[in-house]
Structures are given as structure tokens and as C-alpha cells.
Amino acid sequence: MDRRWNRWLFGLLFCGLILWASVAVAEEAPTGEELLRAVDAALIQAEDMTATLELVTTAASGATEERTLSVWQRGAHQRMVKLTAPARLRGVGLLAKSEDQLYVYLPAFGRVRRVAGQQRGEPFLGSNFTQDDFSRTVFSGRFVASLTEDGDEAAVLELRARESDEEAYPRMVMEVRKEDLQLVRLEFFRDGEEEPRRRLTFSEYRTVDGQPVAHQVVAEDLRSGSRSVATLSEVEVNTGLAASLFTRRQLQR
Numbered sequence: 526m527d528r529r530w531n532r533w534l535f536g537l538l539f540c541g542l543i544l545w546a547s548v549a550v551a552e553e554a555p556t557g558e559e560l561l562r563a564v565d566a567a568l569i570q571a572e573d574m575t576a577t578l579e580l581v582t583t584a585a586s587g588a589t590e591e592r593t594l595s596v597w598q599r600g601a602h603q604r605m606v607k608l609t610a611p612a613r614l615r616g617v618g619l620l621a622k623s624e625d626q627l628y629v630y631l632p633a634f635g636r637v638r639r640v641a642g643q644q645r646g647e648p649f650l651g652s653n654f655t656q657d658d659f660s661r662t663v664f665s666g667r668f669v670a671s672l673t674e675d676g677d678e679a680a681v682l683e684l685r686a687r688e689s690d691e692e693a694y695p696r697m698v699m700e701v702r703k704e705d706l707q708l709v710r711l712e713f714f715r716d717g718e719e720e721p722r723r724r725l726t727f728s729e730y731r732t733v734d735g736q737p738v739a740h741q742v743v744a745e746d747l748r749s750g751s752r753s754v755a756t757l758s759e760v761e762v763n764t765g766l767a768a769s770l771f772t773r774r775q776l777q778r
Contacts (some may be wrong), residue, residue: 554672554675555672556672557669557670557671557672557682557683558665558669558670560670560672560680560682560701560706561664561665561668561669561670561682561684561699562665563706564664564682564699564701564706564708565601565663565664565665566706567705567706567707567737568662568663568706568707568708569598569600569601569662569663570735570736571733571734571735571736571762571763572599572600572762572763572765573597573598573599573600573762573763573764573765573766574596574597574598574733574736574738574760574761574762575595575596575597575598575759575760575761575764575766576595576596576738576757576758576759576760576761577593577594577595577596577757577758577759578593578594578595578596578606578755578756578757578758579591579592579593579755579756579758580592580593580594580650580652580654580753580754580755580756581753581754581756582651582652582653582751582752582753582754583751583752583753583754584749584751585749585750585751590651590652591610591611592608592610592611592614592650592652593608593609593610594606594607594608594609595607595609596757597766597770597771598662598766599766599768599770599771601662601663602621602622602623602624602662602663603621603622603623603768603771604619604620604621604659604660604662604771605618605619605620605621605770605771605775605776606618606619606620606659606660607619607776608650614650615632616630616632617629617630617631617632617650618630618776618777619649619656619659619660619776620637620660620771620772620773620775620776621660621661621662622771622772624662624663624666624667625641626639627639627640627641627645627656627657627660628640628773628776629656630776630777637773637776637777640656641691642690642691642692643690643691643692643693644656644693645657645660645692645693646692646693646694647693652744652753653723653744653745653746653751653752653753654744654753654755655693655723657693658725658744664684664699666687667686667687667688667691667692668684668685668686668687668697669684669685669687670682670683670684670685670699671683671685673698676703677703678702678703678704679700679701679702679703679709680700680701680703681698681699681700682698682699682700682701683696683697683698683699684696684697684698684699689716693715694713694714694715694722694723695714695715695716696713696714696716697711697712697713697714698710698711698712698714698721699711705737707727707730707737707739708725708727708739709726709727710724710725710726710727711724711725712724713725720747721747722746722747722748723744723745723746723747724744724745724747725742725743725744725745726742726743726745727739727741727742728740728741728742728743729741731760733760733761733762734762734763735762736762738757738760738762739757740756740757740758740760741754741755741756741757742754742755743755
């Protein structure tokens with residue numbers, strides 16, 4: 526009887542130890558890599574999305590330029606952006622077919638140009654947004670992350686490029702909301718520099734059919750003082766966009 530009792534007691538204690546260990550592991554904070562993958566998933570919950578984007582760029586001198594664009598996105602990697610106003614620039618477009626396939630169409634030249642490597646960091650439409658800003662849909666494929674701050678309401682990640690030679694900004698600092706893992710800000714650093722060159726700030730979040738969407742994004746050039754404000758409207762999700770929309774042929778139409 527004593528031997529059976531000892532075995533039963535040992536088994537009970539062992540099961541309790543395993544349960545405690547599993548709870549402790551479950552309560553551990555996620556690593557930077559895990560959190561970045563979760564951010565990617567939170568940013569792209571809908572099957573597809575369409576929106577109209579009003580873009581206003583203000584130079585340090587105070588001069589402004591206005592643009593209107595249409596945006597279509599399908600899944601995690603496909604996005605089409607087309608300029609609709611002013612008339613003299615109508616038809617300029619950007620197509621992300623996958624994470625590593627980005628194309629720009631300029632009607633004046635009548636051809637589609639592939640954009641790769643650090644060229645993705647070039648300004649788009651004379652604004653403070655880059656071609657990468659308009660085409661990027663996820664981060665974990667090109668960047669590794671470490672968790673630098675873990676507050677009650679927000680977390681801060683430092684992102685470093687997997688291939689720094691391919692990135693105009695090999696280091697980024699990302700702040701995300703803890704409640705839904707949506708972006709608050711992104712700061713962009715040149716290789717070897719301690720101060721950011723650019724900043725994106727995301728605000729005016731509204732939930733559209735279960736997908737949180739920032740309806741305003743501000744891009745700042747922290748050296749020149751110029752800024753661009755992108756305001757979204759007419760946002761729709763899960764409308765059944767076809768894969769055939771995201772082709773080079775459609776980019777030229």
C-alpha cells in the first residue's frame with residue numbers, strides 16, 4: 526500500500542509540475558519574430574480590399590500638391606495602385622505581384638518597369654511615400670525583428686533587413702498597438718545611422734467588416750521637413766477581387 530501510495534503521489538506531483546511548466550511557457554512574452562509574424566497576419570485579415578486615397582504633399586516652403594489614387598489589394602502580397610487625378614498624371618500605376626515582384630507604369634514612356642532592391646525606396650509621385658510604402662503588405666519575409674519595448678498598450682520592435690544591400694532602409698523601428706497589433710508608427714534608418722530619415726504615422730483606425738484600417742497615414746521627411754498625408758475613403762473589403770486584376774496588362778490599362 527505504501528509503495529502504491531508513493532507512486533500515486535509521485536505521479537500527481539509530476540503531472541502538477543508539467544502543468545505548471547506549460548502555463549509558464551504559455552504566459553511568456555512572444556519573441557520579436559513571433560510578434561512580427563502576428564503583425565503581418567493582423568494587417569491582412571481580409572481576403573481583399575479596395576479604397577480611394579487622397580494624397581496631399583506639403584513641402585517645407587508650404588507649397589502643396591494633391592493626388593488621387595485608387596488602391597486594390599488581394600491576399601497578403603498583391604496590390605495595385607493607380608493615379609486618377611490630376612489628369613496630366615492619370616494612369617501612373619504601381620503593381621506588387623508578390624513580395625519580390627514590383628512594377629511601375631509611366632504612361633508617358635509607354636512601358637512597365639521592374640523595380641528591385643534599393644530602388645523600392647525611391648519617392649512615389651513626388652511625395653514622401655516611397656514605392657515600397659505603397660506596395661509593401663507584410664514585413665517578416667524581408668526583415669528579422671527583436672522586441673525592444675513591451676508596454677501595456679503598445680510594443681516596439683526593431684527590424685533589420687535579411688539582405689541589407691537590397692534595402693534603402695536596412696533598419697526600421699515599428700510601434701504596434703497591443704489590442705489588435707495594428708501599426709502606430711514606422712521609422713526608417715539608413716545603414717549605420719542612429720537618427721531616422723523618415724517616419725510613417727498611422728491613425729484614424731476604423732473597422733471595416735472585421736478588418737481594422739488606418740484611414741490616415743502621414744509620411745514625414747525628417748530632414749527636409751516636408752510631409753505627405755494620405756487619407757483613405759470608400760474602403761471596402763471582401764468584394765471578391767479576381768487574380769486577373771493584378772497583372773502587368775491591367776497595370777497598363
